[in-house]
Amino acid sequence: MLATTAPVISLETDADIAQREALLDLAFGRAARLAKTSERLREGRRPADGLAFAAHGPDGRVVATLRLWHVAAGPGRPALLLGPLAVHPWFRDRGLGGAMMTTAICEATRLGHGAILLVGDAPYYARFGFDAALTEGLWLPGSFDRSRFLGLELVSGALAGARGLVSPTGAPVDLPSLGELVAQAEPEMKRSA
Numbered sequence: 001m002l003a004t005t006a007p008v009i010s011l012e013t014d015a016d017i018a019q020r021e022a023l024l025d026l027a028f029g030r031a032a033r034l035a036k037t038s039e040r041l042r043e044g045r046r047p048a049d050g051l052a053f054a055a056h057g058p059d060g061r062v063v064a065t066l067r068l069w070h071v072a073a074g075p076g077r078p079a080l081l082l083g084p085l086a087v088h089p090w091f092r093d094r095g096l097g098g099a100m101m102t103t104a105i106c107e108a109t110r111l112g113h114g115a116i117l118l119v120g121d122a123p124y125y126a127r128f129g130f131d132a133a134l135t136e137g138l139w140l141p142g143s144f145d146r147s148r149f150l151g152l153e154l155v156s157g158a159l160a161g162a163r164g165l166v167s168p169t170g171a172p173v174d175l176p177s178l179g180e181l182v183a184q185a186e187p188e189m190k191r192s193a
Contacts, residue, residue: 005058007096009103012052012065019062020054027086037142038119041081042069045170048080050111053103055087055096063088066100068108070171073117073138073151074164080108081166082118101128105152114158117166119148128152137163 012020024033033039047067055064064087073079082104087097105128108116118125119140122132134151151159176184 006094007055007057007063007091009053009055009064009099011050012047012054012067016054016062016065020065023062023065023086023088024084026088028084033084036119037140037144038081038083040141041071041166041168042067042083044173045069045168046173048108048113048170051080051104051108053100053107055091055100057088057091063091064096064100066104068104068113068116070169071117072164072167072169073115073159073162074166077159077162077164078113078169079115079117079151079159079162079166080113082116083120085120097124098127101125105154109154114153114155115162116152116154118150119144120150122147122150125150134159135162137161138166139164140166 024030048070051068053066054062057063064085066082066085068080068082071079071081085097085100087100105116115134116130117135117138118130120130122130130150130152132147132150134153135149138149138151140149151162153159
């Protein structure tokens with residue numbers, strides 16, 4: 001299937017989340033993506049406000065996704081973690097991934113963030129200014145390929161001397177209480193009885 005119009009990039013909405021998850025599963029495989037070290041920094045957290053993006057194809061479906069997450073690049077040094085970036089196979093090789101990256105970097109800069117970290121393909125991300133040299137003093141909570149651990153300074157010197165474990169600092173996902181779950185299940189249990 002070929003698209004006749006360019007996908008439109010916008011902030012992600014709640015209505016996009018199920019399609020986003022399906023796209024990530026298609027792009028990476030569910031088990032593989034959930035096993036990644038970067039996922040330890042995202043799980044149970046909400047993406048940074050105003051920094052979760054979706055691209056919609058001509059039929060309105062999500063065809064690309066990218067989120068940024070609050071982390072600490074060592075003690076007391078705020079940064080963002082980028083990822084995952086995924087583009088539907090039908091829309092690859094059209095510059096959509098690059099457009100998503102440019103949108104995210106520009107918006108993070110506009111919002112006053114100082115640095116972005118990611119784990120990814122160094123040759124691809126180098127064109128946006130990401131460099132493994134900026135993460136030399138940092139490590140992640142699990143195994144990772146050092147050559148794929150990259151940083152980008154949005155503010156000059158934001159990662160200078162950064163040292164330590166990268167840790168999540170974003171707001172936790174709001175989970176329902178046990179009482180709320182029981183209350184939601186009661187009407188269904190009564191209908192089944």
